[in-house]
Amino acid sequence: MISDQAKKEIDFWVTKYPEGRQSSAVMQALTIVQNENGGSLTGELIQEVADHLQMPTISVQEVATFYENYNHKPVGKHIIRFCHNISCMLNGSDELISYLEEKLEVKTGEVSKDGLVSVKKVECLGACVGGPMCQIGDQYHEHLTPSKLDNILDNLK
Amino acid sequence: MSEIEFEIDGKLVTANQGDSIISIADREGIDVPRFCYHKKLSVAANCRMCLVDVEGVPKAQPACSTPVASGMKIHTRNDKAKSAQKAVMEFLLINHPLDCPICDQGGECELQDVAMEYGTDVSKFNLGKRIVADKGIGALIQTDMTRCIHCTRCVRFGAEVAGIVEMGGTGRGEGVKIEPFLTEGIQSELSGNMIDVCPVGALTSKPFRYEARTWQMNAVETIARHDLVGSNIYTQTYRGRVKRVVARDNELVNETWISDRDRFSYEGLNHESRALHPKIKKNNKWQETSWEVALDFAISGLKKNTQNADQLGVLASKNSTLEEYYLMQKLARGFGSDNIDYRLDKADLSIGNTMLSNITLAEMESTDHALIVNSYLRLEQPMINHRIRKATLNGASVNTINNKKFDFNYQTDLEILSSPQKTLLMLQSILKSLHERTKTTVPKYLSKLTVDDSQNKIADDLIAAERPVIILGEHVNSNISSSDIASIISEIAALANAKIANLSLNGNSLSAEKVGFKPSNNGKNAISMFTENTKAFLLMDVDFNYDFIDSKLAADTFNNDDVFVISLNSFEDEITLMNSDVILPLAGFYESSGTHINFDGVAQSFSASVKGPGDSKPGWKIIKVLADILELNGFEYTDSTQVADDALSMSSANNNDLVENNIKETDDSKVAVHWQYSPYAIDGITRKAKALQETPIGKMNDAFISLATAKELKLSEGDLYHGVPVSINETVAEGCVFVHTYQSRKG
Ligand code: SF4
Ligand code: FES
Ligand code: FES
Numbered sequence: 004m005i006s007d008q009a010k011k012e013i014d015f016w017v018t019k020y021p022e023g024r025q026s027s028a029v030m031q032a033l034t035i036v037q038n039e040n041g042g043s044l045t046g047e048l049i050q051e052v053a054d055h056l057q058m059p060t061i062s063v064q065e066v067a068t069f070y071e072n073y074n075h076k077p078v079g080k081h082i083i084r085f086c087h088n089i090s091c092m093l094n095g096s097d098e099l100i101s102y103l104e105e106k107l108e109v110k111t112g113e114v115s116k117d118g119l120v121s122v123k124k125v126e127c128l129g130a131c132v133g134g135p136m137c138q139i140g141d142q143y144h145e146h147l148t149p150s151k152l153d154n155i156l157d158n159l160k
Numbered sequence: 161m162s163e164i165e166f167e168i169d170g171k172l173v174t175a176n177q178g179d180s181i182i183s184i185a186d187r188e189g190i191d192v193p194r195f196c197y198h199k200k201l202s203v204a205a206n207c208r209m210c211l212v213d214v215e216g217v218p219k220a221q222p223a224c225s226t227p228v229a230s231g232m233k234i235h236t237r238n239d240k241a242k243s244a245q246k247a248v249m250e251f252l253l254i255n256h257p258l259d260c261p262i263c264d265q266g267g268e269c270e271l272q273d274v275a276m277e278y279g280t281d282v283s284k285f286n287l288g289k290r291i292v293a294d295k296g297i298g299a300l301i302q303t304d305m306t307r308c309i310h311c312t313r314c315v316r317f318g319a320e321v322a323g324i325v326e327m328g329g330t331g332r333g334e335g336v337k338i339e340p341f342l343t344e345g346i347q348s349e350l351s352g353n354m355i356d357v358c359p360v361g362a363l364t365s366k367p368f369r370y371e372a373r374t375w376q377m378n379a380v381e382t383i384a385r386h387d388l389v390g391s392n393i394y395t396q397t398y399r400g401r402v403k404r405v406v407a408r409d410n411e412l413v414n415e416t417w418i419s420d421r422d423r424f425s426y427e428g429l430n431h432e433s434r435a436l437h438p439k440i441k442k443n444n445k446w447q448e449t450s451w452e453v454a455l456d457f458a459i460s461g462l463k464k465n466t467q468n469a470d471q472l473g474v475l476a477s478k479n480s481t482l483e484e485y486y487l488m489q490k491l492a493r494g495f496g497s498d499n500i501d502y503r504l505d506k507a508d509l510s511i512g513n514t515m516l517s518n519i520t521l522a523e524m525e526s527t528d529h530a531l532i533v534n535s536y537l538r539l540e541q542p543m544i545n546h547r548i549r550k551a552t553l554n555g556a557s558v559n560t561i562n563n564k565k566f567d568f569n570y571q572t573d574l575e576i577l578s579s580p581q582k583t584l585l586m587l588q589s590i591l592k593s594l595h596e597r598t599k600t601t602v603p604k605y606l607s608k609l610t611v612d613d614s615q616n617k618i619a620d621d622l623i624a625a626e627r628p629v630i631i632l633g634e635h636v637n638s639n640i641s642s643s644d645i646a647s648i649i650s651e652i653a654a655l656a657n658a659k660i661a662n663l664s665l666n667g668n669s670l671s672a673e674k675v676g677f678k679p680s681n682n683g684k685n686a687i688s689m690f691t692e693n694t695k696a697f698l699l700m701d702v703d704f705n706y707d708f709i710d711s712k713l714a715a716d717t718f719n720n721d722d723v724f725v726i727s728l729n730s731f732e733d734e735i736t737l738m739n740s741d742v743i744l745p746l747a748g749f750y751e752s753s754g755t756h757i758n759f760d761g762v763a764q765s766f767s768a769s770v771k772g773p774g775d776s777k778p779g780w781k782i783i784k785v786l787a788d789i790l791e792l793n794g795f796e797y798t799d800s801t802q803v804a805d806d807a808l809s810m811s812s813a814n815n816n817d818l819v820e821n822n823i824k825e826t827d828d829s830k831v832a833v834h835w836q837y838s839p840y841a842i843d844g845i846t847r848k849a850k851a852l853q854e855t856p857i858g859k860m861n862d863a864f865i866s867l868a869t870a871k872e873l874k875l876s877e878g879d880l881y882h883g884v885p886v887s888i889n890e891t892v893a894e895g896c897v898f899v900h901t902y903q904s905r906k907g
Contacts, residue, residue: 060341065329
């Protein structure tokens, strides 16, 4: 269920667009709803966003599955978004992702047992010059190596 | 629009500004490969298969989305174009499973065709292919989404034509999937067209799955006659059976689309209850026999039971052919009986109830305002609804006056709820409002009526429109004042300068009307036949459970021991066996030649696609032989086209007598019932088509009642009303029960 508070926030974004174009607020709406739900979306929530914005449900689903920043499974407290696009890949992102998977005993897309982290592969984050790189929260971590990763993980609480 | 000149493959041609390259290539007979482009859908330009070379432009351009320009030089087959097309083809095939040998689309697949021409034998791609799990989208459409090439034709068809946004493209890049959000089945009366638009085998017909290969089948041009449109179709037959029905283009009739009813009803032909051999009932026991014996038995029973000719009643369903109607009425009248009727489901059989339409299908889509009265147009006449939907996309407004609110696939403006018993009064108030607004004299009988705001708005909208149309639908048929309603509508239309579309004459009713298949003088009609001493019946394609407005009255009559019943029927269900004395097996839809007269008054003739199963025979032949045995004159036909010629040369039997208008005392205190069959229960063959019955539309089964009326009838949610679960609902008019179901009136 979307809370009234969240609906209010969504409606604030709706006012930013011309009358009748409320569907333009769909991305903000999904973000608000996802945050409220602990970082991921469910079918019901997508349905509710669709109803609230008077959109066909499938159209909301299209947006929600197109962008990597929406999650469709429960996530950990921290999400490690690992870039696996060309520059990062050439600089060894695949190996680093495997390293992460082994160390945390998770597969990409899953949550670690303690619920602390989940790993996600994402497309180019625009920091190619610093590849291989990942994003955790608002922070970019560049020129990654296994030991750098160890360090980062140790500091996650 | 200004004409421009340009060159395509070295040929100088002209076109209008804004035309796309592909449409001109099509016109000129130049083959440009394509997947996502469809002439009736918006341009998506996402498959890139149609790349062509335009001189002076560095890269190849998509022909579907590039408008022609003056002086352009286009090459569709030079090296640059070809190599672009080949490259795209290679990419498209990367993830395609290439499972043509087990694919139903094989042989009629656009991907297969184009790959033959532009593909290579060997793939450079040796990595794993993508596999997509199927969600399933209902009983009519089989999905194999691994074959999908993401052209989005089905998505665009849903959004643009069917008016339902259910399919979409989820995910991104290699992960894109075409799927609906829910999996309960696509909720559209036009969903089957997605099969036709899908260029590959991703969407195919579920009932047809693995039934035959496309190249084994014969395609026969024919006409679907479930509704007033008479959509043009091909029946595809294999070993004497109809295996599939697909749309045939006819811009004036059904464009490129057909309804699901027209597409999937053929399944009923192969139903296990088909009547295969003539049967007679002797000493209450049925025995199979030869045609000769059965016909003699029929005629002698008929003669024995009718001391005078007036004791014969002749009834046919509204889906018979023109030829059948013509010969049957000729037989009855030759025999000396004027007791003829096809209006089995009408409550009001006054002669005046034959208001004719004066607008064409094509004109419907350029109307700017429609008033829909007593119709759930979308399910009743899907292709006519489609025209109105197109009109609304161009800005037309729609008002409705119905027993219940319905789910139209376009915006409606004012939806007035009116129970059947109040509808006449409602229309009279609107008429009065129109008189006031056009400053014409208000007839005396209207003077005491009050007019409310919504009625004024209906009148205003009609007057303000330039090309308004009033649509009267089939819910009016169960109304005891339907003649009066029709005549008030004629008056409203005259005052408002509106056209009329009378859709209460559905199925092939216009053929019946054409040949006067109803009492002309003092004959008995479909109701009085049962109350006034009819001793023998000749019935064509009549379903005893479903067809009669008062099925109990009908059953009691047929069941009477001294009433002799000859049934020409394609099915022998229990009820047919119980009520008949002779069953003459009738060839069904697509098994007999015939003629359907459609909404535009166009007589569309068709030949038989297959022979009827067993000993069944076309209706017109059976009637002809019956007439011969009766030694009637004028039945020297050897071919159904001769019958059609005679029938069509009849001067129209329609006497459009105006009924005297006045305020009738209608009994408001009683609750009125409208029993509306689901669109897949309207005729015998459709009811027996299995896949249709499994769709959400086919499973409709609700008795809608408003809270107040439910209290009055002491019903609560979920109770059974004549076998149909009660749904208490504020979208239905007070004082009426709107039963929407596949179940027969007899519960
Ligand atoms: S299912 Fe068919 S029509 Fe729909 S996108 Fe895929 S290939 Fe195109
Ligand atoms: S490729 Fe990794 S950030 Fe651009
Ligand atoms: S047909 Fe032109 S891009 Fe698909």
